[in-house]
Amino acid sequence: MARTKAPNPEVRRRILDVSLDLFATKGFAATGVQEIVTKAGVTKGALYHYFKSKDEILFEIYGKVFGRELDSLQRIVAEGQDPERTLRAIIVDLVVHTADSTRESAVFARGGHAESPHWQAMQEQWRRYQEGFRQVIRDGQESGVFAAKASPEVVSWSVFGFTNSMHTWYRPEGRKSPAAIGDELADLVLTGLQS
Amino acid sequence: MARTKAPNPEVRRRILDVSLDLFATKGFAATGVQEIVTKAGVTKGALYHYFKSKDEILFEIYGKVFGRELDSLQRIVAEGQDPERTLRAIIVDLVVHTADSTRESAVFARGGHAESPHWQAMQEQWRRYQEGFRQVIRDGQESGVFAAKASPEVVSWSVFGFTNSMHTWYRPEGRKSPAAIGDELADLVLTGLQS
DNA sequence: GTAGGCATACCAACCGGTCGGCATTGACTT
């Protein structure tokens, strides 16, 4: 029954892209809806046609990142390699993926909106990712491959802290490739875990 | 000459303290001046009597943290111990100090205000801190105490990333003391740097 | 003809910031 003018996916995409830019640069609260639509070359009507609120734009941005990341971790773990190889693969993957989405991670790093249910769902996914990461370390420690003295929490936070801060210094045009950076970080962590 | 009513330092302190709380929790842009004064139990008149703008409150918060941190690093380096002891002392000091000012570091982590000259001055101080930190690593590498393969940049970002993300997970009532956490991180990094 | 894509005009609430004024003070005069 719905014969209608075709929706323009380009419009929606542009709103998301411009929002991502602005949120990453100036922050969510400091970005105005008017600013988004002006830069995107659309109108408020269009924006509120595709999104029910400014918040919804933010959560759509969040959503994309975490789903992929969790999948990636589970896939690597499922390969069943030894802990060292597994941990290295996770770290490299995380760094590469983060380098590939610096704007998203900048938005995430700024945080905010602690009250929204969307935000809490996000946090839950992120918590599961952390847990998966730490489990790899624990497995390695139990099998004696990794030294037991380093706590999985401290190790994981040095890695997550690294990636969470990448958006402040990583530049795609820099000398080192994301994979090379990831390998270096993995070297550091794996050597640090040696028993 | 000064016939005047005495200023009330308590008022100023409360404004700063409440601002710090709100900026850390909701972010700078999302916090209204009205909200600050209401929570602090003062009026806008009082706030704008002590500060010329909302921004000035923010920069007063930033200022306190970085001054101390840079001093601390220089003092430790000046002691002239071997690279391992020096690096450990710097890391522990940084973690302890960050744990002691989680609200400030949450505000800093959210960033923002890239255009202000105050902000750029801040960034410059922060850059000098990083440089000092890396120099310690380079010295250790040149003297053969540290392995040469890890780049000082990656090492420093894993430490700074760690501290920059502490505000998301560190709780004073937790089991481990900040000094113990700092030691663990230092263990990880120093082992990772072993040649 | 009719349903949905999107523009436009508009809203109340709120934003950071200002300003005239009053109360309080200590120094100075008497």
Place this chain on the structure above:
DNA sequence: AAGTCAATGCCGACCGGTTGGTATGCCTAC
């Protein structure tokens, strides 16, 4: 010791501008 004066701490009503969000209807494709 009492009174005067000027400077300051602080109040709160008010400002123009902007905020996120909406109501309405034109236009187009079927």
